[in-house]
Amino acid sequence: MSYLIPRSKLAQFILLVVVFLTLCFAIEPSETNVLWRFPALFAGLPGAINGFAENLMYEWFPVEVYDPDLEEYETSALVRELTRGFSRSILFCIELIRDILLGGVKTIVAFTSWDFVDEHEWAVWPALPWTVVSGASIVMGYALRGTGLALLTALATAYIAIFGQWEPAMETLSFVLIAAPVSCLLGMGLGTAAYKSVTTETILKPLLNVAQTMPHFSYLIPVMVFFGVGDHAGAIATIIFATPPMIRLTLLGLKRVPAEVVEAGSMNGCTNRQMLYKVLIPTARRDILIGTNQVIMQCLAMAVIASFIGAKGLGFNLLLALNQLRIGQALELGICIVLIAVVLDKLSLAWANRQTDYFPDESFFRRHQYRVMFLAVFGLCLLLSFLGNLVFSGGINYFYLIPHNQGITTEPFWQSGVDWMVENWYHGLQAFNNRLILDVLMPMKTAFLGMPVSATFVLIMGIGFIIGGLRSAVIVGGFLLFIAFTEWWDRALITAYMTSFAVIVSAIFGLVIGSLCAQTSLASRAILIVCDTLQTFPSFIYLIPVIMLFGVTDTSVLLAVIVYATIPAIRYTVEGLRSVPATLQDAASMSGVNRMQRWVKIEMPLAFPHIMLGLNQTVVFALFMVIIGAMIGTEDLGQYILKALSDKNGIGNGLVLGLCVAFIGLAVDHLIHTWADQKKAVLGM
């Protein structure tokens, strides 16, 4: 038997491709042929999930609750009451912050009643003038980091106010200020729990894997079912989405704390609690801060997506602008989101890095300079906004709040730019667009859809077998089998084709740009900064310029996906190539290699495992973006997830569809990780 299995991996692979092609041509495409398409055995799964959710929400474990409006007891389900209570407390926090920033009556209502507020005119919380909020945050930036951060904060707040986006920006901020800390604390708590107990870690690992490959949209549906619609639902969806990376990074950070630091902690007589708060968490700070950064990014990325289930703010406006194809406005809103993300990120970083001086030999004023400054700026800005009442006529006090339609806007400029481009480049772009669709995308799509399901299984499980043996083959096969048994196999194939196309192009771009930039340290640093900056942008932002160029087509989506997914490919290529040990470089130089040989024979093989991890990221990024692309009209799984959003019984469909996407991601993730790990082991890393 053993001679049937060829020794070399390449021979195995060639054999696999031959078998695959034979199967492709041999199997007749017909609805009844099981080898062509598996029967949808799981077609009833969404319905079952719907039934389960309904039972949980409305029937399971009935409890008596008092209804203050009707003034009587009524029966309700336990889960429903729990989620209701949770929603209310989150909503209360969001509205408290919103009232402080923008004024309003919601908090007062929470303590009294609507009647009370209606009767008393004074019962309104006054909004803080934007000048005050801006001034206060500038002082905060200065106190934490100095002039640079103060300037950045000033710029950001001024931009938001002057462009008339203050109100939506503060609405977004109010739910980010709730979602981000909750996610961070939750993530740190669970990460620490996983560090302390192996059982917790084993349970959490697969959950995290699925959670991080599920597309954003699929979170929205269960949240909607259990928590309803509104700002709180947006915040909850954001928390669910932003917590997994925090857990992962906390765990990673804690595991990387050097053993001697922990030993030093115990020798200094730390109790368990002191060990955790004074030694472990602060020492793991670097990774935890990266986690915090990711949480903030996720929160703002979710700002747009959360608006699907009723979160107000910049995201909602951006969505509207995109739907109306108002590119200029979308761009301005996008910049607002990016600015908030950057400022929050830098402020939290500076806060975590602050330092105390224990022997200050300073006057009262120097010691309390920031408090004094804060009060002074607060008072001054308050005064300014009162003076504004006298200065500005026409009922608008520009020092208090610049209304939405009264700000500066660059929209006409961008619109004319778009018009100009359409006018001048239309034929060129259109020709490129048609070429791409007709000559590349359509044939590729047909090829993907023309694969019999059995052939796909043979190919994918075969690759799994070649890379990781029987175990990998079974794991990957299991993921695929789930998708094959749902009724969305064809849709999944379309998702797979778009993702594959994007990943191939991104990987080529990433490798080439990354390799070129890695040649000099200056270029590497520059490109890493560019990657950092681009990664700050929420994924939606990428859709703006491509729609500007190509309108609403598959090409736009693919271009956005490619740009978005190229970032990790470049980053990991540069990092991998730059981390080749100097001694090896020297050894190569002394062997007399030329530039090309160095790249092919030394740098690429050594950087390969790291580059593979980048490719993995590229796949996940591309999958996410393809699904988001459904927003502007593609016909893959994403579109169905969007449909499920507006469906009353969407939870089952949404979850199963989300799992399909997650399983595509996980299958690829498994293959790449196994491969990279093997390569690493061979290289002794």
Add this chain to the structure above:
Amino acid sequence: MSLQISAENRVKPVIKCSSVYKVFGENAKKLLAQSNGLVDAKTFLVLICMKIMILVVMGLSGSGKSTLLRCISRLTDATAGKILIDGEDLRALSPNQLIELRRNKMGMVFQSFGLLPHKTVLENIAFPLQVKGQPTADSMARAMDMVELVGLHGRENYFPRQLSGGQQQRVGIARSLAVEPDIWFLDEPFSALDPLIRKEMQDEFLRLQGVLKKTILFVTHDFSEALRLADRIAIMKDGVIEQLDKPANIILNPATEYVRKFTEEVPREKVLTIGSIMEPSVDASQLSELRVAQDAIIQTVAEAILTEPKKVAVVDGQGAVVGSIHASKIISMLFGASPVAVGVA
């Protein structure tokens, strides 16, 4: 493995270990019970450290010296055996008692420093005091004293990453001394440093011990470092203490072949004292006028002794004659084929 305790140290031992076993892995206890000594265990038979004494545990990597130190500081739990600290059974202590013991009696210096990267020099040194719950002002003042003691004045607000290796280890030393511990553990404290810095830190260490007078357990893989610093050296191999003795005795009377190999390359004249090779018998009529101190290193007085035709008197700290030495003894020690067999003072 016999242990000779000289008269001046006949007080109660501070650290006393007997038949300590450490087996790694799961079910360690069961394995040890079944094994009859066949498992790959780290075994420490007897180890005693007296008050105000530098006991250096020397061994190559994998010999179990660090494991021994970790068992005695209970960073790892020994699988079997007795470890007594000031007569108290360390292994029987509850977690809270252990914390109390470490907060008040023990200090430890680590090979790669083990400094907290997010704290400044001052905060690192004050850390054990803050953990104990001392008020910030007090602990910072004490930490400032420690900064002075280890000569880091002016760098108290630096972060560990901004310091050189030697400076970082000074911080580690200062931190371990901040609570004024009785017992001071040092786990290869200078191994990560350059040779020149290492020499400097060894001098610093001896200076500190001259002032502070601690009971010290010092782990190293460097035999010459052990000779320089130790009052007693314990040489370990495969988890067993091969010999525990005064440095001079280890050189002059290696107990096993393994120990002898270490001593081969050692320049005796630079390590041994006159006292360790002198004859205890004194015949006053045959002595020359020259007097040499008992604890003088041979190299420093060899030239003077070699120019004397007669025997030279050896005196102790008070100037009383305790023995004699002849030039031929020094010549045979320096150039003799076999190590000189001499009695130990």
